[in-house]
Amino acid sequence: MLERISYRPLDCDSLPLRLGDRAELVAALGPATEWRVREVGDGNLNLVFIVESDEGSLVVKQALPYARVVGESWPMSLDRAFFEHEALKRLGARDSGRVPDLKLFDPAQALLVMEHLTPHKVVRRALIEGEELPHLGEHLGLYLARTLFRGSDWSMPTAARKADLALFAGNVELAGITEELVFSDPFKDAPLNRYTPGLEATAQAVRADRALKIAAQEMKARFATCAETLLHGDLHTGSVMATADDTRVIDAEFALYGPMGFDVGVLLAHLWMAYFTRKAHRPDARAAARAGDQLLATAEICWRLFAAEFSRLWRTERTGILGGRDLFEDQGDAVGSEAALARHLDTVWRDALGFAGIEIHRRILGLAHVAEFEAISDLGLRAALERTALAFGRHLAVNRHDMDTVNAVNRIARSMEGR
């Protein structure tokens, strides 16, 4: 899909030489001789540079032909830069202002230049450090509703939707990573798995847990077969940057068509993992209590705003082939349309709980862990908190049909922590 003949990875020295003639960068930064470059990539897959001058700053993200988290032994297609660019264009159009401004895409170099978000922090880091992000739940709830609804057959012209489905079906390599690392590895003795010392018996119990594994397989089938809407595909708190007032979604290379509940559930899982680890990062008990209340409130607001905005779009923008306005409103039956909405939201909610439960498992027992747990140096404490989070995740995945509200789930989180 991409022209790769001249692909070479950038570094801090070569970047100004190689990008210094690009009008988009010069317009923002001035001449390349004045650029200051630093590499800040801490993700699993890419190079990320911040390029600054006295006139401004930009971010340059370049895909590597292997998975950085593992090394050159895991080759990866550069096409993901293409899919990220296509996805960010769509997500930005569907919820204006919620992704970084895009300045330049160079397919040959698998390279994307975009707005440098500053003073934004990665949300995962901000939450660990105790920052308050009062608008986070609201912004992400609205983002989820708008992007998931507007990328679906409830909203889009069906020919455009199916063409997009076909396009993103090409992102098979990154879909395969999710299918393997998220839905399978944590539930077997996979070579890439790793976990905190002390969790051996827990990992073994997970591998013997038939109900959990059946749930994992069912959620994997939902993920692989339910081509409902364009997902971000990796919407954890490390894929969101925020200030007290602003929230931005980044890192969309895992974008693909999938079930609405996936993005919702992954995000909620990371808020709940932040909840279970907050005390370890806050010696002060009152600060920890306050942070716990805020994290659960963020999860609640996120779901409630999602449901409210999704309902608003359902009522006002149901223009696609699944709209069904012809069967309900056009026949004077607005109540039928509301009943259909309630049933759809219920499906998204059950899916979200299932995906959240699986995501928690993969972040504790699989390859890619999260700083909330990894930054806890007391391994006994870390393992104990991880066991609590796993018990919670299992409950979500296996009993997802028995929890009707986000408040009910938040209460379960509180009660499991109290045990």
Place this chain on the structure above:
Amino acid sequence: MLERISYRPLDCDSLPLRLGDRAELVAALGPATEWRVREVGDGNLNLVFIVESDEGSLVVKQALPYARVVGESWPMSLDRAFFEHEALKRLGARDSGRVPDLKLFDPAQALLVMEHLTPHKVVRRALIEGEELPHLGEHLGLYLARTLFRGSDWSMPTAARKADLALFAGNVELAGITEELVFSDPFKDAPLNRYTPGLEATAQAVRADRALKIAAQEMKARFATCAETLLHGDLHTGSVMATADDTRVIDAEFALYGPMGFDVGVLLAHLWMAYFTRKAHRPDARAAARAGDQLLATAEICWRLFAAEFSRLWRTERTGILGGRDLFEDQGDAVGSEAALARHLDTVWRDALGFAGIEIHRRILGLAHVAEFEAISDLGLRAALERTALAFGRHLAVNRHDMDTVNAVNRIARSMEGR
């Protein structure tokens, strides 16, 4: 997708002139001067010719650039010949011998040459005429299991499966016909709808039936978003030809990725519609009773063989990313794999009932009707039988979660007829 510059519809006179230089035809039929041609198309979309000589016979099927059932006012893409050819190749590979042998595909002429099935009859016609087809249920049950399993992520390499998904996403026009004519039109006052005089109140009651319309919308969403496997997409008894010993599936131009239950449910719907109309075509009560037993037995055998063969493939060919052998058998837990199988078959069954219920509605209240009903000249009798079938179809669609076995559904068919 197709080169159309030189497309012209064939007729009986021009066919030997235009195809007489094709080696595939000459090899089977001898020189074109000896060919005898007749047009036999009675479907909704295409020209179909039987070309015979003393040496043999072949079928030539050519797509028309409009929908034959409506006329030139409904233009249709010729690409459907391409998708039919691609689909028949795959379906034939997945269940060997169950589709006609393909001799030639000419994309420019949207033309497919294949084996002339003889003395096969279209199954719908054979069932109306009282022929016994003792292997029909078995053959179609096996066909459904093999094609639906082997086109899915339970079986296929995922990159090939996703490439196929992308390819068939291009068959958007025919998918759109199904989405509109099957799932929407019957439940509203659509211009293309038609129905037997006397059904006005019934049609009106359907349009006011909120639970049924919600079910129709849910099944439409399953159809449009659940890209589980390559479907035939129009597997009614007019798309099957049979003798007492052989069964062949034809007419795959509606092929697309969708939920397994769709092909299963559409087929069962037509067997049940044949059941409800059998007495009208058999003055002899004992013949009608025997035909009724056989039709319900065919439905039962079809589902049972589907489930048995699907289970066999699940146990022996689960090689795709959804296989899950790594979570179950490889960890010594064959029981877990059986539990996952049972849950998957249950989903296919509920879907099949939902789709069957919707299919019955569209064949009685929508544009495209079926000969079982249309051939009943007594309009009062026809309307009465259609009302019974609609009540049965509504029960399937709305209460699909309450009927656990094909025998339970067959008993409901018998009891509804008795009312």
